[in-house]
Amino acid sequence: MKYIATMQDVTIQSGQASFVGSQEIAQRIRSARARAGFTRKQLAAASGASERYLAHLEAGTGNPSVEMLLAISEALGMAMAELLPMGGERDAGVAHAAQLLRRAPPERVREALAWLGERPDAVDGKGRRVALIGLRGAGKSSLGQALADRLSVPFFEISKEVEQRYGGSIGVLLEINGPAALRRYEADVLRDICRTNAAAVIAAPGAVVADGKLFxxxxxxxxxxxxxxxxxxxxxxxVAQGDLRPMTGNRTAMNDLKAILAAREADYARADARLDTSGQDFNHTVSMLEGVVASFAG
Ligand SMILES: Nc1ncnc2c1ncn2[C@@H]1O[C@H](COP(=O)(O)OP(=O)(O)O)[C@@H](O)[C@H]1O
Ligand SMILES: O=C(O)C1=C[C@@H](OP(=O)(O)O)[C@@H](O)[C@H](O)C1
Ligand SMILES: [Mg+2]
Structure with missing residues (x-):
């Protein structure tokens, strides 16, 4: 087995092996898992690592093999380099720039691409298609359907389209074919919706930000x-919908929910617009959403 650290890097702390960078790898795994909305048990099942082993890695007391890091990164839908200190870049300046770009709003990224001589994506590539993103319970499905009705355009729920195309539930797809297959289905469904609908309202899967390419x-x-x-x-x-999927069997549900929100905030913030749906009735929110969408189309 190959190990990331050489023996000289390994120091013994209270009986556990740790090495230079182990805390940073631990932090990256913790935050990637929160962003993906996986429990430790789910990540263990998807990656083949034991829960106990993951607990060590996330505490910075594990010493992962390349093979194991690869399995974990694949389960999380990211490149292995993203789990390594400095984003896998050898030059600290490039790593820092990449980090800033990942967190920058779309217009700053477009400016940076233009400065680098890259042609930014044409704005009309978005047509009159609107996609709703946000955590479970944000209103993607219900507000999405209501908005589509008001605008008289078709409504698509990516997860439902995937289930229809696959011919089974997302749960079965994940269990039998794995997370990479789910990502392929989602990307194909989105591509086909956009190819065939100049105007549409689309409800994205809650965890869309965990898949950088799809997002x-x-x-x-x-x-x-x-x-x-x-x-x-x-x-x-x-809870009112009677669906406890993200929280099932979890006593620290509210803390988990807050951690997932915090971990995803920077990614969700890359959206073209945001709308606060709290503290107001449903129909008023639909009208506000209609206003936001009108500002895109002009
Ligand atoms: N102001 C509001 N905005 C959005 N949803 C609201 C609002 N007030 C109440 N709700 C209710 O909250 C639930 C949102 O759930 P849903 O649309 O399924 O979200 P998601 O698809 O993002 O998981 C719906 O049952 C909706 O009727
Ligand atoms: O945000 C998430 O991590 C999840 C959101 C849910 O999707 P919707 O929000 O699309 O219902 C569901 O796929 C799963 O419970 C994970
Ligand atoms: Mg929904």
């Missing part, structure tokens, strides 16, 4: 709106 595709091909709500509203809306 980039969505930002390029649709006008995106981040539906925001307080953690309390997210929780009460999901």
């Amino acid at each position: 980039d595709q969505l930002l390029r091909e649709t006008w995106t709106v981040w539906l925001q709500a307080t953690p309390e509203d997210h929780m009460s809306r999901v």
Whole structure:
């Protein structure tokens, strides 16, 4: 087995092996897992690592093999380099610039691309397609359908389209074919919706930001709106629907929800617009959303 650290790097702290960079790898795995909305158990199942082993890695006391880091990064839908200190870049300046770009709003990224001589994506590539993003309970499905009705355009829910195309539930798809297959289905469904509909409202999967490629595709091909709500509203809306999927069997549900929101905030913030849906009734929110969308189309 190959190890990331050489023996000289390994120091023994209270009986556990740790090495230079182990804390940074630990932090990157923790935040990538929160962004993906995986419990430790789910990541263990998807990557083949044991829960106990993941706990060590996330505490900075594990010493992962290249093979294991690769399995974890694939389960999280990211490049292995993203789990390594300095984003896998050898030059600290390039690593810092890459980090800033990942967090920058779309217009700054377009400016940076233009400065580098790259042609930014044409704005009309988004047509009159609107995609709603946000955590479970934000209102992607319900506000999305209501907005599509008001605008008289078709409504698509990416997860439902995937299930239809696959011929089974997302749960079964994940269990049998794995997360990479789900990502392929989502990307194909989005591409086909955009190819065949100049105008549409699309509800993105809640965890869309965890898949960098899919999220980039969505930002390029649709006008995106981040539906925001307080953690309390997210929780009460999901509970009111009787669906406890993200929180099942989890005693620290509210803390987890807050951690997922915090971990995803910078990514959700890349949307073209945001709308706070908390503290107001549903129909008023639909009207506000209509106003936001009108500002895109002019
Ligand atoms: N102001 C509001 N904005 C959005 N949803 C609201 C609002 N007030 C109440 N709700 C309710 O909250 C729930 C949002 O859930 P849903 O649309 O399924 O979200 P998502 O698809 O993002 O998980 C719906 O049942 C909706 O009727
Ligand atoms: O945000 C998330 O991590 C999730 C959101 C849910 O999707 P919707 O918000 O599209 O219902 C569902 O796929 C799953 O519970 C994970
Ligand atoms: Mg939904």
